[in-house]
Amino acid sequence: MEIVVTTTHSQKGLSTELIKFLDETNFSFVQRENSSIKNIQEKHKAGAVIVWHKDGPVLHLEGKKFYYHPSMAKNRISLYRKKGIIDPLIKACKLSDGDKFLDCTLGLGADALVVTYFNSQGQTISLESSQIIATIVKWGMKLYTSELIWLDEAIKRIEVINSNYLTYLSLLADKSFDIIYFDPMFRNPLLKSEPLTPLRLLANHSPLSLEAIAEATRVARKRVVVKELARSGEFNRLGIKNFVSSPNNKIAFGIIDLE
Numbered sequence: 001m002e003i004v005v006t007t008t009h010s011q012k013g014l015s016t017e018l019i020k021f022l023d024e025t026n027f028s029f030v031q032r033e034n035s036s037i038k039n040i041q042e043k044h045k046a047g048a049v050i051v052w053h054k055d056g057p058v059l060h061l062e063g064k065k066f067y068y069h070p071s072m073a074k075n076r077i078s079l080y081r082k083k084g085i086i087d088p089l090i091k092a093c094k095l096s097d098g099d100k101f102l103d104c105t106l107g108l109g110a111d112a113l114v115v116t117y118f119n120s121q122g123q124t125i126s127l128e129s130s131q132i133i134a135t136i137v138k139w140g141m142k143l144y145t146s147e148l149i150w151l152d153e154a155i156k157r158i159e160v161i162n163s164n165y166l167t168y169l170s171l172l173a174d175k176s177f178d179i180i181y182f183d184p185m186f187r188n189p190l191l192k193s194e195p196l197t198p199l200r201l202l203a204n205h206s207p208l209s210l211e212a213i214a215e216a217t218r219v220a221r222k223r224v225v226v227k228e229l230a231r232s233g234e235f236n237r238l239g240i241k242n243f244v245s246s247p248n249n250k251i252a253f254g255i256i257d258l259e
C-alpha cells in the first residue's frame, strides 16, 4: 500500500524527529498546503496518509485513525497500583522481575507495556510482522509522554522490531529468552465492532503454527504462553493441554511450562 506522510496544518517545516522517521521508513513526504487528508490521498493516489504530530504519527486509513495510545495497559497497571490486583497475563507468564521477555505479537503494545511495567529489571522485545503497525506503534511509543513517570518509563523500555516471529525465532539460540508470548488475532473477533478497527485491517491474521510453537519451546527457558479465546479449539489444535481462564472471561492463557 502506498503511504504518504504530511504534517498538521499548524506545523512549520520538518522537525528533527520527522526527518529521522522519513529516513527510517522511506515513506514520501508531501506538503500539507491547507489540503484535507482526503485530497492528499486522492492527489497522491495513496492507500493511507500519515499525519505527523509531535506526540507521534497518526495513520489515516479508510476514514479511521490508527495511532499509539497506552489506555488499556494503563488501566490494567492502575488496577495493580491502586488495588494491588495483578494482571492475569503476569500470573500466566509467572513473570519474575529481571526476565528476558519475547512478545511475538506487538499489536498496540498493551500486553508488552503491562509486562514491561512488572519487569523493571528485565527486557521486553516485541515483534510485529506488519510494517505499518510496527512503525506507528514504535514511533508512537518513542514520542508519547504523559504526566506519569512510571508509565512513560515502561513504554520507553519496549524494543519494537518489525519481523515475522517465525523468522526471528529461527535465528535465536536455544534457551535465549525466559518467556515467549503469542497473542495472535482471534479467528472470530470477540467484539462485534472489532472487524472495523484499523488494527484488524492492517494485522497479520495467520493462525499460530505448530512450527512456531516448537521454535518457541526451543528458545524459551521458562514458559511459552499463548492467549486465545477459551472455546476456540486453538489450544487443542496446538497441543497445549494446560491453560488458565476465569469463568466470566472468554479469554484464556495456554501455558507450556519448561522448568
Ligand SMILES: C[S@@+](CC[C@H](N)C(=O)[O-])C[C@H]1O[C@@H](n2cnc3c(N)ncnc32)[C@H](O)[C@@H]1O
Pocket: 104, 105, 106, 107, 108, 109, 110, 111, 112, 127, 128, 129, 130, 133, 163, 164, 165, 166, 183, 184, 185, 186, 202, 203, 204, 205, 206
Ligand atoms: C491480537 S494482536 C496483539 C495485541 C497485543 N498483544 C496488544 O496487547 O496490543 C496480534 C498482532 O500480532 C501480529 N502478528 C500476527 N502474526 C504475526 C507474525 N507471524 N509475526 C509477527 N507479528 C504477527 C498482528 O499483525 C497483530 O498486530
